[in-house]
Amino acid sequence: xxxxxxxxxxxxxxxxxxxxxEHALSGLxxxxxxxxxxxxxxxxxxxxxxxxxDLDAMCRKLLANTVIENYRIQRA
Amino acid sequence: xxxxxxxxxxxxxxxxxxxxxEHALSGLxxxxxxxxxxxxxxxxxxxxxxxxxDLDAMCRKLLANTVIENYRIQRA
Numbered sequence: 518x519x520x521x522x523x524x525x526x527x528x529x530x531x532x533x534x535x536x537x538x539e540h541a542l543s544g545l546x547x548x549x550x551x552x553x554x555x556x557x558x559x560x561x562x563x564x565x566x567x568x569x570x571d572l573d574a575m576c577r578k579l580l581a582n583t584v585i586e587n588y589r590i591q592r593a
Numbered sequence: 594x595x596x597x598x599x600x601x602x603x604x605x606x607x608x609x610x611x612x613x614x615e616h617a618l619s620g621l622x623x624x625x626x627x628x629x630x631x632x633x634x635x636x637x638x639x640x641x642x643x644x645x646x647d648l649d650a651m652c653r654k655l656l657a658n659t660v661i662e663n664y665r666i667q668r669a
Contacts, residue, residue, distance in 0.1 A: 564625030
């Protein structure tokens with residue numbers, strides 16, 4: 518079973534990587550870029566029987582730092 | 594205008610980060626994880642009038658390494 522986990526920074530958390538992208542884009546001459554935020558996209562291939570509880574635990578224990586990040590599980 | 598750019602490794606490209614996640618998950622006792630691949634999720638806030646050509650150029654010039662990565666632009 519394939520699924521994708523979207524890990525994004527919580528609103529209000531500083532994103533230096535996003536800031537760097539923003540400045541680099543304007544440095545390359547792209548106008549009209551008002552913000553950029555960077556997150557992770559984790560594609561997992563797991564057994565069919567993997568429960569939602571297990572997936573949540575994987576996210577909480579390893580894949581996302583829930584202090585500063587949100588995660589969303591998207592089934593294929 | 595908000596949009597999200599999904600940057601993923603091309604099939605066949607080695608993903609050490611994904612491998613590390615796979616091993617860490619099994620080390621934490623999660624069975625049935627057969628694969629993990631990590632990509633980037635870039636949320637951009639750009640002017641309404643930004644053209645598809647400009648967005649493509651942003652991806653090709655900065656946001657994705659098109660030698661080893663694919664990108665997909667998803668409008669909000």
